[in-house]
Amino acid sequence: MALDGARVVGHILFTAIEVRTATHSHPALALAPMAVLPALQRTGIGSSLVRRGLADARDLGHGVVIVVGHPGYYARFGFVPAEPLGIRAPFEVSSPAFMALELRPDALRGVRGEVRYPPEFADVEGSPQ
Numbered sequence: 001m002a003l004d005g006a007r008v009v010g011h012i013l014f015t016a017i018e019v020r021t022a023t024h025s026h027p028a029l030a031l032a033p034m035a036v037l038p039a040l041q042r043t044g045i046g047s048s049l050v051r052r053g054l055a056d057a058r059d060l061g062h063g064v065v066i067v068v069g070h071p072g073y074y075a076r077f078g079f080v081p082a083e084p085l086g087i088r089a090p091f092e093v094s095s096p097a098f099m100a101l102e103l104r105p106d107a108l109r110g111v112r113g114e115v116r117y118p119p120e121f122a123d124v125e126g127s128p129q
């Protein structure tokens with residue numbers, strides 16, 4: 001969470017997911033949702049949340065983060081399109097918007113499969129699942 005005193009001005013959430021291949025289940029994190037108060041957007045709060053969140057995830061030993069979002073925004077944090085890496089979304093999504101980040105070098109090497117989100121994601125309004 002991003003706080004201004006006691007006021008929450010932004011938040012970010014990482015959820016445990018998996019990339020299911022033909023033979024294995026590889027743990028990963030989904031970055032979603034994230035939001036900053038409209039009046040304070042484009043002042044750097046979102047970037048701080050992402051950078052701190054990714055650093056914490058790396059420190060905790062996580063290897064992969066998946067995000068669905070604007071490529072122009074998430075590329076600056078190192079996210080790249082996931083499909084060319086062999087990672088598929090379980091729903092229809094424009095290919096460049098479905099992105100992955102390796103927190104450890106080669107964390108996705110040899111991992112080709114489909115992302116599985118927990119059932120809670122299916123209840124989010126507007127969710128394509």
Ligand SMILES: CC(C)(COP(=O)(O)OP(=O)(O)OC[C@H]1O[C@@H](n2cnc3c(N)ncnc32)[C@H](O)[C@@H]1OP(=O)(O)O)[C@@H](O)C(=O)NCCC(=O)NCCS
Nearest residue numbers: 032033034035036041042043044045046047048070072073
């Ligand atoms: C997306 C969001 C979290 C970004 O947070 P933020 O604090 O506004 O972002 P920052 O100030 O750190 O970064 C601003 C940069 O991101 C870009 N940016 C912000 N929102 C963007 C968007 N939706 N699409 C593309 N670029 C975006 C800005 O152009 C700016 O680029 P610049 O640094 O080159 O000028 C915020 O705009 C938001 O809450 N949006 C509504 C909710 C949402 O869409 N959440 C993401 C989906 S889960």
